Amino acid sequence: MIIGIDLGTTNSLCAVWRDGQAVMIPNALGHNLTPSVVGLDDNGDVLVGLPARDRLITHPHLTTALFKRYMGSDRVVQLGRQRFRPEELSALVLKSIKEDAERFLGETVTEAIITVPAYFSDAQRKATKIAGQLAGLKVERLLNEPTAAALAYGLNQSELESRFLVFDLGGGTFDVSILELFEGVMEVRASAGDNLLGGEDFVEALIDQFIEKVGKPAGLTDKKADAYLYQSLRKEGERVKRALSSSDRVEFTIEYQNQPLTWVVTEAEFTKIAEPLLKRLREPIERALRDARIRAHELNQIVLAGGATRKPIIKKLVAKMFGRLPAMHLNPDEVIAQGAAVQAGLKMRDAALDEIVMTDVCPYTLGVEISEQIAPGRYQAGFFLPIIERNSVVPVSREQTVSTVFDNQAAVMVRIYQGESRLIRDNIFLGELHVPVPPKPAGDVSVSIRFTYDVNGLLEAETTVDETGEKRQLLIEENPGVLKPEEVKQRLAELAKLKIHPREQLVNTAILARADRLYQQTRGEERLFIGHETARFQAALESQDQDLIQAAREELKTALDQVEGETWL
Template identity: 75%
Template sequence: MIIGIDLGTTNSLVAVWRDGRAEMIPNALGHHLTPSVVGLDDNGDVLVGLAARERLITHPHLTAAVFKRYMGSDRVTRLGRRDFRPEELSALVLKSLKLDAERYLGEPVEEAVITVPAYFSDAQRKATKIAGQLAGLRVERLVNEPTAAALAYGLHQSEPESRFLVFDLGGGTFDISILELFEGVMEVRASAGDNFLGGEDFTEALIDGFIDAVGRPRGLSDKAATPALYQALRKQAEQAKRALSSNQEAEMQVLHDGQTLSWQINDAAFQRLTEPLLKRLREPIERALRDARLKAIDLDQIVLAGGATRKPLVRKLVAKLFGRMPAMNINPDEVVAMGAAVMAGLKSRDESLNEVVMTDVCPYTLGVEVSEQIAPNRFQAGFFLPIIERNSVVPISREQTVNTIQDRQQALHVRVFQGESRQVKDNIFLGELTIPVPPKPAGEISVTIRFTYDVNGLLEAEMTVEDTGEKHRLVIEENPGVLTPEEIEQRLRELARLKIHPREHLPNATLLARADRLYQQTLGEERQWISSETARFQAVLETQDEERISAARQALKQLLDEVEGESWL
C-alpha cells in the first residue's frame, strides 16, 4: 500500500487512493489535520500533533514547530536533553501519520509519496526523502504541491484543452504553477514561489502589530523575551487571524507582568499590516506568467490550495489580479494531500488512473561557477553559468563546456549552484567536485559538464575531461546540512530509542495539555474551576474504565470550550 502525505509547515495530512477516489485518513483524534508540532511529555515520551501544540505555551522548551522551514539546513532544536535536526522532527510527524494510516487501513504501510513546495531546493528535497527514511517509509516519489493540487481537482477530466494556475499558499511556503491540459496530458508550463512566505508570516505580522500598538507602551518590546510569552502571542494572533476570516474585528489578549494587554484589530488594519506580504505574493505570479509566455486573460481557471488561502484578503487579491473568482470547491487544507493520494495511485498503477499523464518542470536554474575575462590575462571568479534553465520540462539532461584559464593548470574546481542571479554569491550552493586535468597551456583542456535533473527534483552532475575521456560523477548529496548515509544510520538508531506516547492515550493527553494551558492563562474562579475539573478527569483516568473516561473526557472538553471556544486546527 502506498500512501500520499502532505508534509506541511503548520499541519500535515495523509490520504490514500482506493476504490477509484482519494480518501483522507483521520488521526487518533479523528481529525484529518495533524499539527506539525513535536514535543516531549513529562515522562520524556514523544508527542506529535495537537497534544504537542497545546504544550507550546506551557512547555516551550520541550516543544518544536515550524521546522519545515529549516529542512535542508544543519539547524538543531533542543528538546529536553537531546538535539533534533529538522529531518528528525519531520520524521516523527511522518511516523505518526504512518501509524494512523496503518491503523485505518488495517495493513502495514511501507511506501509514501510526499509533497514538497515546488520551489524547494535540491537540499530540501533530499532532506524530505531522508525524513521519510527515518520514519520507516520508502519515498521514491516527491511531487510538487501545486501539481498535486491540480491532480486533486481532477482537471485532467475537464475541457479537452485548458490552461490553469494553481495558487498554493500554505503555512510556510508559497507556490505558483501554471499547467496546460491538451490531448490527455497535464503539463506544468512554469513554476515560481517563495519558500519563506505563508500563513505563519501573517501571524507574525499580527504579533508585531500587537507589540507596536499596546506592547511597547507597557514595557513589552521584544516578542521573543520569553518562549512562553511568544507562544501565547502566537496563539492569540492565530485566533485573531482566523476570526478576521469571517468577522470585521478581532481581539488579542495576553497576560504580561501581571497586567492584561488587549488589542482590537479590524480587517482594514490587518490589510495594512500585511500589505508587504501581499506585495510579495505578486512577484512569483508575474514571473510564472512571463516564463509561460501567457497573460492572466489566457488562463481558464484559478485554483486555490493551502489553508492560508481561506483569508478573504488573499482571495480578494487573487480575484483582483486575475479578474475572476478562483475555484474553491475542494477544502484548501486537504487538496494537496488528496493530490498526493492520486499520485500514489498512479505509482501503484491503479486501473482507474490509467489515462492520467503528468509532466513537471525544474522550477529554478541550475549551473556552475565560472571565471570571466575582465581584461587581457585577467579573470574574475564568481559568475554563474546556467546549464539547466528554470521551468525546463523534467526529466532533463543538459551540458555546457568549460576550459582551463591558467597555463599548466592541474585541476578544475567545479562548484554547483541553484538560483537566478548573475553572481553565485547570491545563489544557493549545492555541492562541489575537484577534477584532475592534464597540465597544458590555458584553454587547451576542455571539460564537458552534464546536468541530469529527475522527476523528484534531484540533480546529478557528470564531468568529462575531453583530452583523456575520464569521467567524474557528482550526485549532489554532500549539500550543506544534508545528512550522509552514515549519519542517517546513526539517527535511525537514536530515533528508535525514543519512546512514542501511546496512540490510544493521545485524546486524553491532548485534553490535559489544553487544560494545563488554560489554567496558566486564566485567573480567579475560572482558574480554580479548570483545576478542580481537571483533577476530577484525572481521577477517572485512574479507573481505566473506558466508558467512564470517554464521558468524562467529553465533559471536560465542553467546559474548556466554554472558556475559550472550540479548539482550532
C-alpha cells in the same frame, strides 16, 4: 498499501485512494488535521500533534513546531536532553500518520507519496525522503504540492486542453505552478515560490504591529525574550487572523506582567500590515507567468490550495490579479493530501483512474562558478554561469563550454551551484569536480560541462577536456546539510530507542494538555473553575472505568469550550 501524505509546516494530513475516490484518514483523536508539532511529555515520551501543540505554551522548552522550514539544513533543536534534526522531527510526524493509517485501514502501510513545495530545493527534497525512510516508509515519489492540488480537482480527467494556475499558500511555504493538460499529458510549464512565506508570517506581522502599538509603551519590546510569552502571542495572533476573516474589528489581547494589553485591529489595518507579504506573493506569480510565456487571460482556471488561502485578503488578491474568482469548491486544507492519494491510486494502477503522463520541471537554475575579465589580464572569480535554466522540463541535459584563464593552468575546478543569483555566494553549493588540463596559454584549453537532471531530482555533471577527450563525472546525490546513508542508519537506531507516548492514552493526554494551557492562561474564577473540572476528570482516570472516563472527558471538554470558545486546528 500506498498512502498520500501532505507533510505541512503547520498541519499534516493523510489520504488513501479507495473505492474510486480519495478518502481522508483521521488521526487517533478523530481529526483529519494533525498539527506538525513534536514534544516530550513529563516522562520524556514523544508527543505528536494536538497535545504537543497545546504544550507549546506551557512547556516551550520541550516542544517545537515549524521545523519543515529547516528541512535540508543541519539545524538542531534541543528538547529537554534530546537533540533532533528537522528530518527526525518530520519522521516522528510521519510515523504517527503511518500508525493512524494502519489503524484506519486495518493493514500494514509500506509506501507513501509525500508532497513537497514545488520550490523545494534539491537538499530539501532529499531530506523529506530521508524523513520518510526514518518513519519506516518507502518513498519512491515526491509529488509537488501544486500538482497534487491539480490532481485533486480532477483536472487530469478533463477531455479538453486546458491551462491552469495553482496558488498554494500553506502555513510556511508559498508555491505557484502553471500546468497545461493536453492529450493525456499533464505538463508543469513553470513553478515559482517562496519557501519562507506562509500563513505563519501573517501572524508574525500582526504580533509585530501589536508590539509596536501597545507592547512597547508597556515595556514589551522583544517578542522572543520569553518563550511562554511568545507562544501566547502566536496563539492570540492566529485567533485574531482567523477572526478577521468574518469580522471587521477584532481585539488582540494578552496578559503581560499581570496586566491585560489590548489592541483593536480592523480588517483595513490588517490589509495594510500585510501589504509587504502580499507583494511577495505577487512576485512569484508574475515570474511563473513570464517563464511559462502565458498571459493571465489565457488561463482556464485558478485553483487555491493551502489553509492560508481562506483569508479574504488572499482571495481578493487572486481575484484582482486574474480578473476572476478562483476555484475553491474543495477544502483547501485537504486538497493536497487528496491529490497525493490520487497519485497513489495512479501508482497502484486503480481501474477507476485513467492513465496519465505527468511531466515536471527543474525548479532552480543549475550552473557553475566562472571567472570574468574585469580588466585586461585581470579576472575575478565568483560569478554564476547557468547551464540548466529554471523551469526546464525534466529529464533534461544541457552543455556549456569554459576555457582556462591563466597561462600554463594545470587544472580547472568545476564548482556546481543552484540558484538564480549572478554571484555564486548567493546560490547553493552542490559539489565540485577537479579536472586536470594540459598546461597551455590562457584560453587555448576548453572544457565542456554537461549537466543531466533526471525525474528523481538527481543531477549528474560530466566534464570533457576538448584537447584530450578525458572525461570526469560527478553524481550529486548528497548535499551539505543532508544526512549521508551511514548517518541515516545511526539516526534510525537512535529513533528506535525513543519512547512514544501510549496511543490509547492520547485522547486523555490531549484534553489534559489543553486544560493545563487554559489554567495557565486564565485568572480568578475561570482558573478555579478549570482546576476544579480538571481534578474531577483526573479522579475519573484513577477509577480506570472507561465509561466513567468518557463521560468525565466530555464534561471537561464542555467546560473548556465554555471558557475558551471556538478552537481550531
